[in-house]
Amino acid sequence: MCQYPLFETLAVNNGKFKNIYFHQQRVEYSFTHYFHKKCHLDLNKILIPNMYQVGFFRCRVDYNSEDFQVNFYPYRPRSIRNFQLVKCSNLDYRFKYSDRKRFDFMNNFQTDEFIIVNNGFISDCTIGNLLFKQKKKWYSPAHYLLKGTQLSYLLAKNQIELCSISVDDIYNYEQIMMINALNPFDPMRAICIDRTTILSELVVS
Numbered sequence: 001m002c003q004y005p006l007f008e009t010l011a012v013n014n015g016k017f018k019n020i021y022f023h024q025q026r027v028e029y030s031f032t033h034y035f036h037k038k039c040h041l042d043l044n045k046i047l048i049p050n051m052y053q054v055g056f057f058r059c060r061v062d063y064n065s066e067d068f069q070v071n072f073y074p075y076r077p078r079s080i081r082n083f084q085l086v087k088c089s090n091l092d093y094r095f096k097y098s099d100r101k102r103f104d105f106m107n108n109f110q111t112d113e114f115i116i117v118n119n120g121f122i123s124d125c126t127i128g129n130l131l132f133k134q135k136k137k138w139y140s141p142a143h144y145l146l147k148g149t150q151l152s153y154l155l156a157k158n159q160i161e162l163c164s165i166s167v168d169d170i171y172n173y174e175q176i177m178m179i180n181a182l183n184p185f186d187p188m189r190a191i192c193i194d195r196t197t198i199l200s201e202l203v204v205s
Contacts, residue, residue: 004062004069006030007098008043011182012072015053019181020044022149026096027063034095035065046070058182062098075182081191083125083176084111084199085167091118093145100126111199113178115170118143122165128180131160132173133190139163139173150179159185170198 008027011018024043031039041063048059049072058075061068091102103126115130116123121143124130129151131138140151142162154160165173175190176197183189191197 002098004064005098006034006063006096008061008096009181010059010061012048012052012057012059014055015048019149019153022152026149030095037065041068077183080112080178082111082197082199083113083115084109085117086114087117089119091116091145096146116145117167118145120166122167122170125178128178128183131177131179132165133175134173137161141165148179149181150184154185
């Protein structure tokens with residue numbers, strides 16, 4: 001049993017947490033629906049050390065129902081040039097679990113990132129939510145596994161819409177973008193969708 005079954009990853013930019021409201025919202029949801037307890041973890045009270053006051057950093061908060069620990073790290077974004085489609089059934093990732101063994105099998109494949117197809121619908125990748133562009137509008141899969149904080153932010157700002165996207169629909173879109181707490185919406189990071197950037201589907205039992 002993991003000492004801290006859940007965690008949050010926050011972006012720290014020049015001494016300030018980004019989108020902390022949505023992180024706190026998710027922590028409170030996890031306390032209610034995972035721990036079945038009143039939330040005692042207030043992310044706003046976490047102090048950022050002096051050495052992380054200038055620049056961009058990653059903060060990881062591991063927590064359980066009684067305790068938590070905080071660590072800060074340098075951050076270097078991943079370069080994603082292609083995705084491998086992965087077919088799964090009844091995959092549950094409603095909470096931000098520390099145990100990510102459910103994704104270990106993906107380490108055996110040569111691709112930059114994966115698109116998880118859960119019960120026939122596009123959901124997320126392994127490190128964040130996905131956005132798809134069609135006719136100058138951006139959409140995100142309604143069948144997401146975990147509602148990320150950047151996804152929540154973009155929905156609150158009405159910058160994107162949720163919609164159901166099946167495997168057959170994916171090539172009807174023009175571009176794809178991964179988003180998470182450390183990688184906000186940026187059209188410059190989007191890649192074009194074709195047979196070289198979206199690789200063949202892998203069936204997983």
